[in-house]
Amino acid sequence: xxxxxxxxxxxxxxxxxxxxxxxxxxxxxxxxxxxxxxxxxxxxxxxxxxxxxxxxxxxxxxxxxxxxxxxxxxxxxxxxxxxxxxxxxxxxxxxxxxxxxxxxxxxxxxxxxxxxxxxxxxxxxxxxxxxxxxxxxxxxxxxxxxxxxxxxxxxxxxxxxxxxxxxxxxxxxxxxxxxxxxxxxxxxxxxxxxxxxxxxxxxxxxxxxxxxxxxxxxxxxxxxxxxxxxxxxxxxxxxxxxxxxxxxxxxxxxxxxxxxxxxxxxxxxxxxxxxxxxxxxxxxxxxxxxxxxxxxxxxxxxxxxxxxxxxxxxxxx
Amino acid sequence: xxxxxxxxxxxxxxxxxxxxxxxxxxxxxxxxxxxxxxxxxxxxxxxxxxxxxxxxxxxxxxxxxxxxxxxxxxxxxxxxxxxxxxxxxxxxxxxxxxxxxxxxxxxxxxxxxxxxxxxxxxxxxxxxxxxxxxxxxxxxxxxxxxxxxxxxxxxxxxxxxxxxxxxxxxxxxxxxxxxxxxxxxxxxxxxxxxxxxxxxxxxxxxxxxxxxxxxxxxxxxxxxxxxxxxxxxxxxxxxxxxxxxxxxxxxxxxxxxxxxxxxxxxxxxxxxxxxxxxxxxxxxxxxxxxxxxxxxxxxxxxxxxxxxxxxxxxxxx
Numbered sequence: 001x002x003x004x005x006x007x008x009x010x011x012x013x014x015x016x017x018x019x020x021x022x023x024x025x026x027x028x029x030x031x032x033x034x035x036x037x038x039x040x041x042x043x044x045x046x047x048x049x050x051x052x053x054x055x056x057x058x059x060x061x062x063x064x065x066x067x068x069x070x071x072x073x074x075x076x077x078x079x080x081x082x083x084x085x086x087x088x089x090x091x092x093x094x095x096x097x098x099x100x101x102x103x104x105x106x107x108x109x110x111x112x113x114x115x116x117x118x119x120x121x122x123x124x125x126x127x128x129x130x131x132x133x134x135x136x137x138x139x140x141x142x143x144x145x146x147x148x149x150x151x152x153x154x155x156x157x158x159x160x161x162x163x164x165x166x167x168x169x170x171x172x173x174x175x176x177x178x179x180x181x182x183x184x185x186x187x188x189x190x191x192x193x194x195x196x197x198x199x200x201x202x203x204x205x206x207x208x209x210x211x212x213x214x215x216x217x218x219x220x221x222x223x224x225x226x227x228x229x230x231x232x233x234x235x236x237x238x239x240x241x242x243x244x245x246x247x248x249x250x251x252x253x254x255x256x257x258x259x260x261x262x263x264x265x266x267x268x269x270x271x272x273x274x275x276x277x278x279x280x281x282x283x284x285x286x287x288x289x290x291x292x293x294x295x296x297x298x299x300x301x302x303x304x305x306x307x308x309x310x311x312x313x314x315x316x317x
Numbered sequence: 318x319x320x321x322x323x324x325x326x327x328x329x330x331x332x333x334x335x336x337x338x339x340x341x342x343x344x345x346x347x348x349x350x351x352x353x354x355x356x357x358x359x360x361x362x363x364x365x366x367x368x369x370x371x372x373x374x375x376x377x378x379x380x381x382x383x384x385x386x387x388x389x390x391x392x393x394x395x396x397x398x399x400x401x402x403x404x405x406x407x408x409x410x411x412x413x414x415x416x417x418x419x420x421x422x423x424x425x426x427x428x429x430x431x432x433x434x435x436x437x438x439x440x441x442x443x444x445x446x447x448x449x450x451x452x453x454x455x456x457x458x459x460x461x462x463x464x465x466x467x468x469x470x471x472x473x474x475x476x477x478x479x480x481x482x483x484x485x486x487x488x489x490x491x492x493x494x495x496x497x498x499x500x501x502x503x504x505x506x507x508x509x510x511x512x513x514x515x516x517x518x519x520x521x522x523x524x525x526x527x528x529x530x531x532x533x534x535x536x537x538x539x540x541x542x543x544x545x546x547x548x549x550x551x552x553x554x555x556x557x558x559x560x561x562x563x564x565x566x567x568x569x570x571x572x573x574x575x576x577x578x579x580x581x582x583x584x585x586x587x588x589x590x591x592x593x594x595x596x597x598x599x600x601x602x603x604x605x606x607x608x609x610x611x612x613x614x615x616x617x618x619x620x621x622x623x624x625x626x627x628x629x630x631x632x633x634x
Contacts, residue, residue, distance in 0.1 A: 035360070037357060043352070049411075056359065084411065086405075086414055093366075095401035095402075096397065097385075
């Protein structure tokens, strides 16, 4: 069994062409060629923390994958990253453990950014300005990954903390982005036609009246029962609502709130893999508002973990 | 993070006093001092296999534990053990991974045998003859662990395969047991006052009319929805039915079948930890038939994994 550390993983992952890999994962999922049980969860109170266990396999593939990812919000006080985790690969035919990827949650960050990349490529109009809610890791990574699919380098950012907004402006400026600081979420949404929501908020922030026609929203902050970024009515004014997993989005994330509030019906939600495979239509009009709700599906973890491990084995030769 | 291999684990586990550790785990579980979510499951068809993910923690302890255990029944054709697995320990306050115990399912085998040991000690009358259904690993390990709690070395064994029964007789003979081969389960149950059911059967084998008064049965073979060893009515004639986890036994194992068939009500099931803590009574009459249904609870894994790791750290000093 191989134990692969984070530095090696990050070195390998740079060489991988991730978009087709993750797309293939979503397609396999929507076509029923994967087995992905419900997420396992473990919560801690003192100090507060959450562990998610995502696991599954693509039928006929070499490995099955288990990902353990945790968030302990007080870690930063100790100088330890809040996110912790690893991915484990096992032989699909014998159950034998094959590899432990001590990625410390970095592969999750990357596969999440790649899903955002895929959605921006698939659903946005010609991007004029990218609005980013949040100033954390995903608020950065999502934008960095977008450079592969758009020439747009105009950002407008909003966060609860002005200091963090300035730091974001500075850091992303060094990476070639022109970053404006928004005074309000409203100002941000009025000036962007691609909006990425990447906060940990449990209060809605983005409201239907502020969203411009033709906007695509990738909502990736909300991935639990309680979290929420889109206000009531946003999904109602959207012509296309995409879920990475319809089953999962019924239980958690923006769509779960929209279903409860009658903003949309389950039947109107389209699964990302079905659009990527051409089974279902994507954006059909430039004026439409579209929303992709990303809660994170194990097929993304499966695809990235297996690709890293196969590449690692290749390099060993 | 430490990666501890099977040889080291087996060396350490020999030195541990496991009965009090596992008892404490059951008590913590029954007293609500543990967090043990439902078992995660992953099934494979070609070749057939099952993966169980058991996880949780005892509140206030140092670590949380995730166990991954699989059974791939065709592995033996490849000369690989059917059971595969590992236990993972993480810091309960930060989520940081601390240790990987590559025990290859051996700690599960041991903690299961210890649970049997505890039940025999707690519920059986003076043991005259031990009846063993099955000839596999648990059919052996359960009996070996009983040597610490009884002087009885008389066994009667039944299995579907006569050759395997003879092999069992020979192997256990070398370990100091006098082993009779049963012609039928009925003959076995007529001559034993402690019965251990340790097969992978999905058909009932043991029937109420064949069980002698005063018998204790530890049913540990049936741990999934489909598996079953006790026939209809066995739980009805039992004065005491013990579950390692009432919640879990409602879903899987012998008690789940008994509940469906009306042989007992949920309220009449007593949880092992409640008897071990003295909150509930155990056997009250020598004539009673008692049944302990062991489906395996994560607290057992938590307790044994943490004890092994702590001992490993001690030895490093």
